Amino acid sequence: MIVVLKQNPNPAQLDSLIAWLEEKHIEVNKSVGTTHTILGLVGDTAAIDPDLISALGIVEDVKRVQEPYKHANRKFHPEATVVQVGDAKIGGGTLTLMAGPCTVESEAQIVEIAKRIKASGASILRGGAFKPRTSPYSYQGMGEEGIALLKTARAETGLPIAAELTDSAQLPLFADVDLIQVGARNMQNFALLGVLGRQEKPVMLMRGHCATYEEWLMSAEYIMAGGNHNVILCEGGIRSLEPSTRYALDLAAVPILRRLTHLPILVDPSHAASRSWLVPEIAPAAVAAGVDGISAEVHNDPEHAVMDGPQSLDPDTFDALAKKLTALHDYLG
Numbered sequence: 001m002i003v004v005l006k007q008n009p010n011p012a013q014l015d016s017l018i019a020w021l022e023e024k025h026i027e028v029n030k031s032v033g034t035t036h037t038i039l040g041l042v043g044d045t046a047a048i049d050p051d052l053i054s055a056l057g058i059v060e061d062v063k064r065v066q067e068p069y070k071h072a073n074r075k076f077h078p079e080a081t082v083v084q085v086g087d088a089k090i091g092g093g094t095l096t097l098m099a100g101p102c103t104v105e106s107e108a109q110i111v112e113i114a115k116r117i118k119a120s121g122a123s124i125l126r127g128g129a130f131k132p133r134t135s136p137y138s139y140q141g142m143g144e145e146g147i148a149l150l151k152t153a154r155a156e157t158g159l160p161i162a163a164e165l166t167d168s169a170q171l172p173l174f175a176d177v178d179l180i181q182v183g184a185r186n187m188q189n190f191a192l193l194g195v196l197g198r199q200e201k202p203v204m205l206m207r208g209h210c211a212t213y214e215e216w217l218m219s220a221e222y223i224m225a226g227g228n229h230n231v232i233l234c235e236g237g238i239r240s241l242e243p244s245t246r247y248a249l250d251l252a253a254v255p256i257l258r259r260l261t262h263l264p265i266l267v268d269p270s271h272a273a274s275r276s277w278l279v280p281e282i283a284p285a286a287v288a289a290g291v292d293g294i295s296a297e298v299h300n301d302p303e304h305a306v307m308d309g310p311q312s313l314d315p316d317t318f319d320a321l322a323k324k325l326t327a328l329h330d331y332l333g
């Protein structure tokens with residue numbers, strides 16, 4: 001349920017309304033906008049009589065919210081959420097570029113990539129340390145050492161760092177990581193999402209390969225229900241019948257989610273494309289669709305990359321792409 005307040009509501013009346021709702025075990029989320037203040041009510045609102053609240057002098061309107069996601073709902077929070085990641089901001093009209101290798105391999109590799117992507121305008125370094133692989137026999141990542149090397153690259157460049165967490169037991173190792181990524185395969189690992197909701201670090205939630213928008217937003221809701229509202233959504237493609245790409249990049253997700261949620265939305269074209277030449281072809285379409293940022297795989301030596309070399313951009317190609325995307329974003333306004 002949402003309660004839209006009249007402009008400049010009497011503070012004493014507002015406090016007493018909130019206190020009354022909280023007595024009934026309703027969680028009240030206040031969102032102060034430029035024109036209106038909105039109270040988003042979460043809990044068993046079936047017992048609340050909307051007419052009773054509508055009759056109050058400070059209330060303009062009361063609406064029931066049909067969607068099962070509340071905290072993530074645009075109706076609860078009409079203004080776009082901006083998530084701060086180190087010095088970088090995601091959401092609210094800027095185009096944020098995040099880049100880095102599929103997996104951290106060595107200090108020389110990650111530091112060189114960090115320097116190159118920073119020079120190209122990227123503001124967040126991404127790199128895998130714990131890799132969720134389809135086969136248990138495949139390389140699983142450097143683990144703790146990979147996190148330590150990401151921190152070295154951050155110290156060298158000042159770029160905040162992002163890495164995927166695959167198990168809540170790894171959380172202590174992420175204490176000094178700026179952005180935690182939840183991979184597509186873990187999008188509905190509700191126990192993991194619950195743990196990430198009870199800590200404060202921003203979380204980037206990849207869309208599950210078979211997830212609907214509503215399922216994806218319900219996963220965001222799991223994190224937000226725990227108190228962590230620093231959630232970023234990332235579209236990386238869904239399973240389709242077409243074998244030319246690994247996943248079909250669903251760009252309609254961007255404008256549709258924009259209406260459904262206030263959370264920032266990124267697109268990862270590398271994950272979907274699985275071929276590097278295709279990345280610069282589809283990334284501008286994501287910018288045109290209104291995305292808040294692009295997350296791309298970049299490697300200083302793609303031919304010898306341990307993982308995902310064929311879909312990784314070399315730093316020069318990323319540099320040209322970054323310029324193109326920034327120019328397009330500026331043009332579209």
Ligand SMILES: [Mn+2]
Pocket residue numbers: 102103297307308
């Ligand atoms: Mn990868």
